[in-house]
Amino acid sequence: MSTTGGDPPLTRRQIRLIQEGAQRSMVTPPPPKPTGRAGRNLPAAIAVGLGLLAVLLASLFVREEAFVVLALAATSGALWEFARAVGTRGISVPLLPLWVGNAGILVSAYSAGPAAMLVAFFLTAGGVLVWRVLDGGGLDAVRDAGTGLLGSAYVSFLAGFAVLLLTHDNGPWLVLTLVLCAVANDTGGYIAGVLLGRHPMAPSISPKKSWEGAAGSFLLAAGVGVALATLALDAPWWLGLVLGAAAVVTATVGDLAESLLKRDLGLKDMGTLLPGHGGILDRIDSLLMTAPASYLLLTTFVG
Structure with a gap:
């Protein structure tokens, strides 16, 4: 031991530990997975989106009934995610009657029209209760029953309403117009928001949604709407502008509504079934709100 004062000399073991720690600190950490400024895995999101679009096109133009099956599968998965999400707050949603009612609502819409769909919804509400x-x-x-009714509605x-569109003349193209306008809203908003976004639209609900993104949403949704209205639906060009504007408003409301629900539940995503998108409900939230507005516009001005 030193007799001259000061700190005692380091042992060989302490010196070795210091050297190993210095070597570990010099190791370059692995690069993070590409998620982009929007916090998503962009390559996975694009791949999944293109796959879903291919399935949608096949269901619409190969056999129309397949779209009803696709809608039934998507909404059943979304209801499962909804029940699972609210379950984190101790709410027990009766999922089985919701699934049965979901099938009744969609099949009634396809086979018997709006009145039957409304009746099926009320029967679902009673069954859940x-x-x-x-x-x-x-x-x-x-x-719990009230929360289940919210999920069904x-x-x-x-x-x-998307299934109701399918029953009209040129139904597959009407449904495709609804879907592509909503997708154009999301895509245009994403691109413009990442590149130009500076002014938050609703920072307390969705901090990454910006007014610049909303402008990009309108430009792309209106362009897609005009193209489909004139080339596929034999409708006036101005209807495409109206469809694009309606899609921006309703899809944004749908996205913000789901973001508010997730924030209240303390969740980032409603599920993990769709890589790069989150859950099924995260993907169709804008479509759900856009469907009634598109149904009203398309059935009024087309055909």
Whole structure:
């Protein structure tokens, strides 16, 4: 031991540990996965999006009934995600009657029209309430049944308007117009938001959504709407502008509404089934809100 004062000399083991730590600090960490400024895995999102578009086109133009099956699968998955998400707050949504009612709403829309779809929705609401009360009464039953009714209205009933479009003349093109205008809104908003976004639209709900992104959404959605209206639907060009504007408003409301729900539940995504997109409900939230507006416009001014 040193007798001259100061710190004692380091042992060989301490020197070795210091050297190993210095070597580890010099190792270059692996590069992060490419997610882009929007926080998504962009290559995976593009691949999944193109795959979904291919499935949609096949279901619309090979056999129309396949689109009803596709819509049924998507909405059933979205309802499962919804029930799972609200379950994090102790809310027990009766999923089985929701699935049965979902099938009834979509099949009724395709086979019997709007009135039958509305009746199926009310029957679903009654079935969810009865199921939950029989499973155990009390105030929790009312809360759980009310949340289930919200899920049915938000997912199944709104999706029924897309199925209603399919029953009209030129139905596949009407549905494709609805979908592509909503997708153009998301794509235009993403590109413009990443490149030019400076002014947040709703920072307390969705910090990455900007007014510059909204302008990009309108430009691309209006362009897609005009192209489809004139080339595929034999409709006036101005209808494409109206469709694009309606898609921007309704799709943005749908996106913000789901973002508000996720923020309240403390979730980043509603699910993980679609890489780069999150869950099914994360992908179709804008479509659900756009469907009623597009149905009203297209059935009024086309044909």
